[in-house]
Amino acid sequence: MNLDxxxxxxxxxxxxxxxxxxxHLGLSKARVSTAVQALETDLGSRLFQRSTRAVRLTPDxxxxxxxxxxxxxxxxxxxxxxxxxxxxxxxxxxDMPQSLARNVFIPKLPELIAAHPNLEVQLSTTDxxxxxxxxxxxxxxxxxxxxxxxxxxxxxxxMPMMNCASPAYxxxxxxxxxxxxxxxxxxxxxxxxxxxxxxxxxxRDGNVYRDRPMRSVITVNSTDSYxxxxxxxxxxxQSPRSGVLRSIAAGDMVEILPQYPSEPxxxxxxxxxxxxxxxxxxxxxxxxxxxxxxxxx
Numbered sequence: 466m467n468l469d470x471x472x473x474x475x476x477x478x479x480x481x482x483x484x485x486x487x488x489h490l491g492l493s494k495a496r497v498s499t500a501v502q503a504l505e506t507d508l509g510s511r512l513f514q515r516s517t518r519a520v521r522l523t524p525d526x527x528x529x530x531x532x533x534x535x536x537x538x539x540x541x542x543x544x545x546x547x548x549x550x551x552x553x554x555x556x557x558x559x560d561m562p563q564s565l566a567r568n569v570f571i572p573k574l575p576e577l578i579a580a581h582p583n584l585e586v587q588l589s590t591t592d593x594x595x596x597x598x599x600x601x602x603x604x605x606x607x608x609x610x611x612x613x614x615x616x617x618x619x620x621x622x623x624m625p626m627m628n629c630a631s632p633a634y635x636x637x638x639x640x641x642x643x644x645x646x647x648x649x650x651x652x653x654x655x656x657x658x659x660x661x662x663x664x665x666x667x668x669r670d671g672n673v674y675r676d677r678p679m680r681s682v683i684t685v686n687s688t689d690s691y692x693x694x695x696x697x698x699x700x701x702x703q704s705p706r707s708g709v710l711r712s713i714a715a716g717d718m719v720e721i722l723p724q725y726p727s728e729p730x731x732x733x734x735x736x737x738x739x740x741x742x743x744x745x746x747x748x749x750x751x752x753x754x755x756x757x758x759x760x761x762x
Contacts, residue, residue: 466507468540470500471533474512477501478530479598479737481520489558489601538741554583555745559753560597561606564688564708566590569756577752584745592657592687597737603746604736606753608705616735621754622761623729624705628666629718633698641701641722644668647677651700654681655691667703668725703727707760732761 476486477497487494505512512526522530561570566588578584589595589602597605597616611618630640641647647666654664664681667674683699685691688708695702696717702709712718734750736742742750 467500467504468537470504472537473497473500474504475530475533475537476601477513477520478522478526480601481599483520485599485601491556534739535741538738538743553581553745553748555743556585556587557603557746557749558587558589558601559604559606559749560589560591560595560600560602561753562592562608562688563590564692564705565606565608565757568707568711569760570753573752573756577749581745581748584749586749597735602736603738603743604734604750604753606757607733607735608730610731611733611735616737617739619734619750619754621732621734621757623731624707624761625729626703626727627706627709627713627720628701628703628722628725628727629695629709629713630701630721631696631698631718632716634695634700635719635721637698640719644677644722644725647679650679652679652681653691653694653700653702654684655686655688655702656684657686659684659686666701666725667727668722669728674728705730705760732757 473486473490473492476490477483480486480489483498483501484494487497490497501512508525508529510525510529511523512529514521514523567590571588574586574588577586594607595602595605607618608624638650639646641650644666652664652666656662664679664684665676666679667676681700683694685694688704691702692704692708692712694700695704696712701721709718713720734753736746736750738746
């Protein structure tokens, strides 16, 4: 059985598209389609239901997928079993929040590439929750609570939070010393969907976290805009510590109300490889986990 055809079949099944599978594999759509058709002929069964709008696995395709994934994973492990780190090769597609990419991982990337010069990293940075399977990601760093099913999640820890404002904002509005002082203050409101929920200040009250309603003059949907709005003096923000330490050290932000931290954000490494994680992907996942150690509780 053709291993390349199995690899193409698995990718088409994961992203539900011959076109996207070809893009992820760096091949032509015609080559992928021909290989999968040849595989179906060899098996004597249709693996996909094809239409102009969608590609779906048949019942036989569903049954075949788990075994095919295992075979492809085992073959990739065998192929790299005796490779030195410097000869490890392959492409790894990653997604993570913009702030983690900017503050933690992009500065460290030269070290990874120096150790594994034949690796190709495709790095996506976005605040939205990408579809790990359909968009073809090998692994994703998730900050926040998880709700995906069918994925493997490795909990890495929690990101401690800080309350911050700019010196210009504090000069104009004063420095809050208590929760009651917040009645005279503004927050920068972060919401991935505008209008989804009102602005508030989250704080720890004993063993629980509560939301105090606040006033806001700006709502943003990206972490970069969130921090820029704070620097511009538009309000208080509640941010992971790793995202604001440089601004605090430079004097561009000031920590306020340290006695009222918001709830730490869980960080997880998510993937869809099951137990058969290719070696080059496993190396990158371990690098991601190690790179976050200093940022987490």
